[in-house]
Amino acid sequence: MVEISDAQWAEFDTEGFLRLGQIVPDAMLRAMQQRIDEIMLGEADLDYDRMLMQLDSNDGAYDSAGEQTRGHKGKTLNYRKIQLLERDPVFLAYMQLPIFAEAAGHFYGDLPVAAFRAMFMNKPAGRGTALPLHQDRWRALDRDPKLTIYTALDPANEDNGCIEIIPRTQHQLLNPQHPSGFLTAAMAQAFDDDPRRIPLVLAAGEVVLLNPWTVHGSGVNRTNHSRRAFSVCLMDAATMSLRYKRLASRSIIFGEGAMQ
Numbered sequence: 001m002v003e004i005s006d007a008q009w010a011e012f013d014t015e016g017f018l019r020l021g022q023i024v025p026d027a028m029l030r031a032m033q034q035r036i037d038e039i040m041l042g043e044a045d046l047d048y049d050r051m052l053m054q055l056d057s058n059d060g061a062y063d064s065a066g067e068q069t070r071g072h073k074g075k076t077l078n079y080r081k082i083q084l085l086e087r088d089p090v091f092l093a094y095m096q097l098p099i100f101a102e103a104a105g106h107f108y109g110d111l112p113v114a115a116f117r118a119m120f121m122n123k124p125a126g127r128g129t130a131l132p133l134h135q136d137r138w139r140a141l142d143r144d145p146k147l148t149i150y151t152a153l154d155p156a157n158e159d160n161g162c163i164e165i166i167p168r169t170q171h172q173l174l175n176p177q178h179p180s181g182f183l184t185a186a187m188a189q190a191f192d193d194d195p196r197r198i199p200l201v202l203a204a205g206e207v208v209l210l211n212p213w214t215v216h217g218s219g220v221n222r223t224n225h226s227r228r229a230f231s232v233c234l235m236d237a238a239t240m241s242l243r244y245k246r247l248a249s250r251s252i253i254f255g256e257g258a259m260q
């Protein structure tokens with residue numbers, strides 16, 4: 001069954017993003033919310049030594065967030081980022097929903113598709129780390145992922161540090177020198193009053209497809225509730241890491257060799 005229409009894909013191409021609506025089944029949303037808290041609290045039956053985990057900063061500044069390294073870093077809900085979530089069965093099952101298979105097929109046809117930086121992004125209650133404007137782009141990859149699937153696990157708004165995006169910026173790489181697509185301070189400032197800039201106010205369970213090059217960033221959380229989200233790039237499984245001279249991800253999500 002086709003769930004994403006040609007008109008929706010045309011909107012994605014024009015705007016650089018597409019709201020799919022609140023499509024996450026309730027039970028699955030609850031399972032992901034519960035699971036990510038268990039992971040942070042060190043209670044999940046997972047090989048933590050294979051997970052990339054980063055604690056939130058204490059002062060909200062991007063440069064003072066903890067190091068992102070493998071392994072659990074303490075029983076706390078104050079994690080900023082957790083990567084390689086395709087290794088968790090709850091998140092893997094979510095990524096493999098038929099609607100995402102359809103979205104992957106739109107870009108990659110029958111080619112095997114891998115997950116890249118399947119990550120939890122958190123703005124813990126009353127804190128969080130500001131994320132400067134950037135494009136999701138990694139110089140170390142030999143080709144760019146074409147799709148990011150962004151899922152709100154909690155309601156997201158301007159008070160709790162929802163992502164802000166600048167639609168229609170996906171056609172040009174703004175700072176190709178940066179290893180992971182961050183804009184210079186001057187470039188970011190130029191978007192301060194850009195009339196296209198919008199906060200992505202989302203309900204829990206709402207999904208947005210993003211062109212990875214669409215400029216985006218996020219603020220801090222001034223509320224008493226966490227703002228949790230899950231974000232994953234889907235890419236051609238043949239994508240190579242130029243740095244490590246091997247496949248960038250062995251986590252095949254769709255197609256031959258897909259994880260189960």
Ligand SMILES: O=C(O)CCC(=O)C(=O)O
Binds near residue numbers: 136161218229232
């Ligand atoms: O959730 C956020 O605050 C930012 C997420 C992000 O930059 C991404 O998904 O690419």
